[in-house]
Amino acid sequence: MYERLAEAFERGLKGAMKKFYSWLEGLGIDSGKFSLDEVEEFLRTNPEVTVDRTRELETVAEYMGYYSRKKSEVLHIPILGVSGSGRTHILRVIFGFSSNVGMRALFMDAAEFSEVEAESQRFEELLEEVRERRPDILIVDNCESDANIRYSLRELIRAKGRGVLIITSWCPVTWEYERDDVEEIVETTEEVFLNPFSPEETFQLISKIASFISDGKLNIPKDVCDEIHRYSMGIPRVAITLFFRGFRESFRSGGSGIDLKAVRKAAGAMGLSNLDELLSGLSDMQLLVLKHIILSRDPRGIRPIRLVEILNRDKATVSYHLEQLLSGRVVTRTKLGRFAFYRIRRDLLPFVQLRLYREGEFYRA
Known part of the structure; x- marks a missing residue:
């Protein structure tokens, strides 16, 4: 039974992707270049396209x-x-x-x-x-x-x-x-x-990526790039990710290309819509928890018991703050056997890092 369901799943997935890639081709985009891996390889092998550093x-x-x-x-x-x-x-x-x-x-x-x-x-x-x-x-x-x-x-x-x-x-x-x-x-x-990009630098970055994926055929309106900058705060990889997800949102809603509405939907899906409010609402203890999640070298994340040891707080206090961060979609939880590991969501990680770095003297505990 599960084998037949898996086959049906694959047919649906391939069909949806085929339609999406055909839609991209209709916009003049080379679907083979439409991926973060392709963009990273392009930037790696073409250092001359560096946006102003x-x-x-x-x-x-x-x-x-x-x-x-x-x-x-x-x-x-x-x-x-x-x-x-x-x-x-x-x-x-x-x-x-x-x-x-x-x-x-x-x-x-x-x-x-x-x-x-x-x-x-x-x-x-x-x-x-x-x-x-x-x-x-x-x-x-x-x-x-x-x-x-x-x-x-x-x-x-x-x-x-x-x-x-x-x-x-x-x-x-x-x-x-x-x-x-x-x-x-x-x-x-x-x-x-490396400071975040200015609005003009974000525009240059998106323009270069658009030119790469379309062989120079695609031009992105300035207001769309400004909206990408507003949500990404000028962090390059976030801007590129938001740019790509904007196309997917446009396709899902029957659009004819990336526009302001698609960027806003993509930003919502990435958890960027109310980012200022989210970050400013974090308590001092939550910021300390996030700091030590960042400092943990374990790719799986950090276990609550480790935070109890580091912060010298009882388990109930640590669990409370982790649950608050989880419900606010700041962190994710992965269970491996009897153990739970917490990580900061990838799309939010740079913003949390920036907040902690700018207020680093206070959060040295």
Whole structure:
């Protein structure tokens, strides 16, 4: 019985997707490019389409020039940005630029060695690569993913020997939490923060994505881009996600392309409609709970018992605040066997990070 139901489900799914993709093609959109993965690959392989991050990139380039003259120093530039702010893209631009000025760079993702231990074979292989290649620049992305980042950075610096320019990327909440420990290993030369885009920069981003998915055939009205900016608050990945979901909402309602109504429906589905009210209504304890969910390296989320230990509160208090966050659609709950894990909803994560970072002094508990 279930097998026949599954077959019927697949027929319905394929039929619906076929209709949607045909609808996109009718708008001049290449349906094969209509995905976040395709856009990320496009941005990764085409650094020249970077929307204005000139000031941030020039800051890094100046330190690259300084280091190239005086390679005996250890310099550290942390790139800070909320989830979806384009940190990886900026690092890829820097990596590509390094070869243009004759500097050897090694790019690595801290998520790959997030579980390293002293005798980890994978990490030893990475250290050996550093010893052999002797890069001028070490680029380490997603440092918040590594529970042993202090150890990892120390060993990378030791493996290089003498001087090195280290460029790292961090969620700003994690950086504030880890900074003192990291600076025992390597002092911060300068922090570079990736601010959310302005309305004009969001317009440029959406215009470039629209051109990519339609081979230059599609133009998005300025008022639609302004509405995307209003809901996304200029966070690049949120803006792109909202842009794509706007097309799906338009298709479902029988529209002829993305418009203001479709963007608003998509924003509602993503939980962005009353975001200011939602964030401003969070209590101090709820913000502390959210902070420690962010700081948890477990991809499944955090268990309530762990929050009880960290916050030194009783289980009933922690459970109450988690239930409030769950009912407000700020977090999700996943049950694995007897255990429940809580995570911040992906679409809301960057906004929570930004709120906590801007008020970081208060929420250091």
